Amino acid sequence: MDWNHYRFRTLWSLPAPPATVYAALERPEDYPRWWPQVRTVTRLDDETGVITIRSLLPYAMTFTARTAGRDPAAGILAVDMTGDIEGWARWTVTPAGAGALVRYDQEVDVRKPLLRRLAVPGRPVFRANHRLMMRAGRRGLLRYLRAV
Template sequence: MGRVAAWPSRSRGSLAGMDLNHYRFRSRWVLPAAPDAVYQVLEDVPGYPLWWREVREVVRTSEMEGLLRFRSLLPYDLRVTARLRRQDPAARLLEAALDGDLVGSLVWRVGAACGGARVDFDQEVRVTSRTMRLLAVPGRPLFRANHALMMRSGRAGLVRLLAGAKPV
């Protein structure tokens, strides 16, 4: 017999026990560049808008914290405060806590790959933006696709930057 889909609970924002305001994103980029060079670009968060077109603005508020504004295809800006929790150049690891429209964490890990670098990005967040929470059910596939496009664009921009091409 086929599975019966449950309707989302309006009070909890869930579908069959799944929190529709919780997202886990994982991306892997293989880049034709030295791992240390890639790590150096990723640790320079204020420089992201130079190569990643969806990162519209970064305002450093302290040595360990900054405000970021980003937008991909959907006509909606997300604003987060990112606070550096761990920066380990020897391990090529960056970890940040996020607050604002998204609450959670993200991790960048850079390692060696055949002929270049492998970048692993992990992000686990809860959406706090009222608009996104109201659109949790119909918008979820769009939000995930939007994030995938943003990551694809980020990879392309980073490749261009590392190749010495003109940034975005």
């Protein structure tokens, strides 16, 4: 087992139209406005940005995200990531009743040296930290969608 390799899947049920949710998710430069753990997003061009995240644990991760796919009709936004984490992430937004179901998939390898050294004892804590970050993201997006 590679202790520095992670696969995540998170589902968010949101009481907003899928197109509205998709529009919010396709603007990562706005994430810091509604997602507390997304500290900064700096656009480099239309397809690439540098993102710094920090959740409950006292470490930040910075990575470059480059668009790998965008399909509004299918509700898919995908990026490739390099930096402190390397791999990919994908949002999939689909209709669910009167709202939307958002699925977030991510597969990454941790490259940040400190986290690599703590891989074995820290793995359960790192996974819990990710869950907390995703939970806060959902709450923040709900508030944001109600305000727009």
